[in-house]
Amino acid sequence: MGPNSHTRGVPLPVSTPPLNPVRGPRGLPPLGHLFAFGKDPLGFLTRLRDDFGDAVTWSLGPRRSLFISHPGHIRELLAAREDTYEILEIGWAFRQITGQSVILSKGDDWRRKRSLVQPTVRPRQVRSYADAMVECAGAAADGWRDGGRIDVRREMALITQRIVLRTLFGNDLGQQTDALGDAMDVAEQAVGAELRGIGLFLPAWVRTPSRRRLLAAVATIDGEVHRLIGERRDRTGAVGDPAHAAEERDDLLTRLLAARDEEGRPLSPKEVRNEAVTLWAAGHETTSTALTWAFHLLARAPEARARLEAELQEVLAGRPPAIDDYERLTWTQQIIKEAMRLYPPVWLIPAVAREGATLGGTRIPAGTIVWCSTWTTHRDPRWFPEPDRFRPERWDADAPDVVPDHAWYPFGGGPRTCLGARFAQVEAALVLATLAQRFHLDLPDAEVPPRAGLLLQPATPLHATLRGVNRQPAPAG
Template structure:
């Protein structure tokens, strides 16, 4: 994670303007493919990222889901969607083939576990199940983390005093070197920034559940089959749980707030049996990436206009996040 982030940082120049959302999307995609699948497959991160966005954009509209036969309509958007699917399918196929060709001794990591997995009847996954698992992890495993990091940079850009506090804490802990996994327990300032950013701008802004047993809350009956939406973006700003709920204050997490909160007052990763399986991975990644970048740079917002939000599957900046890169040196 740190090696790939350092490579990105080496490519940033003092004074230049970059779309940091785009930068972080490509970085987290690269990280997920290399770390989870241990893959060396040649990866055109920009093309894959663009294809994943194309597929994701489908969820910004209900049309594909309510118009019968939408998939067969000769629309340019449909053609782009099919091309994007073919590109991702080809990449995932290459990742799986590469792993299959490795000798048993060289096989480790999550992809090898998926290849070896068998159900209670001793049957392994079909080719399409395997592909679906890999694609799910690629999707679930990069956009969310990229958004958590993008909002962190935006909020640090809006709050220079928090950015200064982060920079001096990183200097104290790291003394001018890149972080390693052993530094994680000391990187609480970076972790608190990410935690606070996910409170204000939860990458997964709501999650759904279907009622399987009818129940009642304060006189309202929720029948079997009802669809419920639990919105992090609302609960996370509830003044019953957070002082000055709309304010960005990473230090609020410094004195054990997480332990004092009621269980579902803060739930960026959902909860229960379907909670995010990537929670630890994402927390580790977001902390290391933020520490690696912010140790070397600060990122300035170009203007005071609020960044437009897009609540698709995830909560992301609608037009990216253009920032001016400033070297701390």
């Protein structure tokens, strides 16, 4: 999967048109469009695109902002060098979770950390994690019963959490698993609330109730992560050779501890904590969100679900999936890809223009926050006919409508493309295949509104009735 998916071939190159920004709706000094954005960010950004075009100026508080919607401009923005655009630090709450990890680092510090973290999630390493993905999903399905009821989002979160804890730390954390999951939920909610409200502009020393809850959650996470780091460092030290330890115990934490830069320097304990927690947060929440939306969409698309069942029977013939099946599960991949088009977990990407920055040949004033949104681009009728419909067949190899480059970009793009993209795509497909092979998740045939926080989550709970794949649905009424 990804922009160069085998299911579609190479994406259609798209030229970058001249950038001609127009002024957006009038804001309210000094907060600008903060209230309108905070109340309904998805609707606000969609209106900017529909009412004003592909380049619209607006303001989030006192900061000048530019919202872009054309794939050509988005590609140029995401591919830009760091001396042209830099990352936007999106608030105090987000930093409490990730620290100065690779996701927030800049310049030489970013290049060093990326070179150390990237090898832990390369395709060869992801292959070694596939069995854990299938086993965790299978264990969850073992506890399901025909006719039972589940909270879909919670079940997907429990599965992906167990996967990331097992692949990151090398084991299931037992009783601590639930406590750590609850702490990460609190942290995600705090970041989302800050992003949509006045908290984005509060100084660090202000301690609101939400911030106090966040600090308590981060303390829970840090306590366990630092304990695990200490145990693993002791074990690695006993072995003597970090590289040998990484081969002996093939998990992400051991590999982070064994990583060395060009000068032979390891990551510090604090840096290991930051990268481990960032990988955990990204690997857990984004994939569980994508799976939740995928099951919601499948429940309302019986033809797509039937085609999925046929593919699983043909490829797997009743056995659990394995990594070598991944490339053959093309329809399974297309379901995940289409779910991430309609409901991209990461729905907003900002960058800050530096002196000399340009887009589409137009100079962007230094300090301007340039925003692009996967939500609005993925639902643009210019690139996706019937943009609001769930149509996995649009990703068929012979589909007539070729998607332009960077019209689909749920993992970002350019040098800061999500490091865990391959992990997330393989995980989502294998978990979906494992669960759908055994159960249908029947949900009410009703639209579920999304809630735009740190990630794009369902605004209401999704309670599904479980039905064994070989059992027919009960008559209506």
